[in-house]
Amino acid sequence: MVSIYKRGSRLYLQYTVNGKRKQKSTGLDDTPANRKYLRERVIPELERRIESGALAEEARRDEIPKALSHYAAKYLESKEHLKTYWELLQMVKRVEAEFKSTDVDKITRGMVRDWAMGLLKTISPTTTRKYVNVLGGILEMAKDYEAIQVNPATGIKLPGKTAPTRNRTPFSTEEVALILESAAGWFRNYLAVAFYTGARPGEILAIKPEDIDLKRRVIRIERNIRHGKVTTPKTAYSVRSVPILDPLLPYLRGQLMQAGEWLFESPRGGHYNGARKVMYHWQNLMERLGIEYRDLYTTRHTFITHMLMSGELSVLELAQIVGHKNAQQIMQSYARFINEQHLKISREIDPFNKKATDKVADTLG
Template identity: 25%
Template sequence: MRGKGWDIPKKRNKTTGELEDGNVIYVLGTVDGKFYRKSTGKEATKLNIAWIKKNAREVLLKLINKQNTKVEKTSLEEYGLKVIEATARGRSISTQKEKKGYFNNHILPYFKSKGFTYIEDIKTTEIEMWQNHMLDNKSSSTAKKCKDTFALIMDKAAADDIINKNYVKLAYSFTVTTEKRVPYTPGEVTTLIKESEGWFKVFLYLIFSTGVRTGEALGLMWDDIDFNNGFIDLKRSITKSRVTTKEGNTSTEDFIQNGYKIVENNNTNKTKNHTRLIPLDDTTKNILMEYYQERTQDEWIFVSKNNTCFSDSKTVNKYYWKPLLFKTKIEDKDLYTSRHTYVTIMKNNGADEAWLKSVGGWTQSSKVLNDVYFTHESSKKDIKLANNFFHIVNEKEDKKPC
């Protein structure tokens, strides 16, 4: 009989020479790169077997110590980072950075502050205390991502015989609750577009009327726009100085230097579809056509002061979006909420959910439309305004006094 970290070896009958079932429990495992197998001297009764199943690792360490063998514990910091690096293959660079962030910012500091610097010392109760701390101070979504990262590390520690079991998986489970976003009302959208200027006005028209992600809008190139048929052939997104396409992702600098292509196929994106067709309403199409006539380059649609693409939405948010909100006295629900606003308005006006998911880049099985977006129920007046707000914006612009 054998389990994880323990064994009841067979013994040879001195008279017959045949192997027979043994009755002494042994513990075994690797410590500091060296494999040990030690007898506990305990009889293999049901009670002792149940006990060793829970305590095999601790018993092995005690037996080694009794023989004056120095046992060095495993640093949580060193081992945790090692596991994250060792399992990086298959993750995008941004996801790998997030994994490190969860560990360095939310896992390691807490346990260090409580005096737990070694993996062997962290048990279920301490993990549940940490979990409580996360849920008290962060969203349940962030807490879950951190717990998953910690569970990965402890899984590897158990596989490497550092600990007897993954204590993270024994901690109580909790439900991730998604806080619903409150979209902008049609009236707020009208004000934001009216009070914006230059390229940013075109940008707002686009994101509010199509529901594209902010990074997808920043990644648009003029070749992606089919003015004749009135749609966008979406092919990429730009986030955190990296371009993502269906082929993979790379830095914006390398993307440009390689002729606006991904040279190495390394696609690790499994959740977001950045490749799809998006219809353009007539107002947005005409505004894009006018903007095209004034373009400063033939590649990127939206360019920075350096006449190249924006590498991240942070610049747009800081220097264009925030000042506009201050000017209009409209609550900051963040720029990404333009996407939620589009879907809310469209659904409240009877748009088919399957169509919305296709245009928005979600899988048909996704429940995101029900779980996240719809918190603003439009009145009849709002619905009428939603159906015509681009027309109203143009009408008001035309009636401006000269």
């Protein structure tokens, strides 16, 4: 089964594993003593491992791809159906750039944690966790294909918030008025839709004229644009009808007069590929007005917060307008912005009003 042959002055062993012929150098010179040593000590052990299948298993494992890019491709293939595929693709590219020279079976938990700690210096803990999860997904794919036995990215603990959070403090009434007065053309109309509906940037860009019913005073939100692709909104609850409030009407009518297939059309025709173009105008406007910078998404937070403070509708109604799953989601996200509103209530309220008490008593009576 195992034979000895000579190449130059060195001894080699020849044998077959998984139907493939193997030739391995022993590193020994061709002498009678070395040949005897191989026959009596090395070859018996090698034949035992061949017969038991241990050598075949080792050979099989050696043939399994170890490059992280191999499993990154498989991971992406499994995510092609997701709306977030483009975002995942960018994250995978960053992961590959970090670990491209390291085989998956050489990646350790310490390496993963050090990488994550480095990310925390420039991005938020939430985003860092997303990157760790993407790496974990790739390595889990490698585990499924038996390239590794244990996923080193599983259970990595990260510290709390170490990066500054984005300022999304709602704009004041005065700031909203100043922003709308200072913007012009389609951009002012866009901002009016944003401030008076609380719709997300991609949802606004995906509105078509036929989605607007001025007679019923309703806008139908059923699409979203992200990275140039028209998809459905963020969640099932995000498909909704939004009431057109009085202050929005003139802006909406003005935009409808210049609309094409889309309410907000790119200068080159068709829809915008995403909010990047809007962000360019937004950043310039914030700088020109000297208003403390908040990102474009803050228009949504501003609408929700001011509607909560107005008391004109229930939290559940507001959740339905902005496409949240339930009222709890609204309160968890925005209650911090309406502190001390309870102190503004009328002091004339009497919870034990005699008329109210008598009415209840009569009902029970």
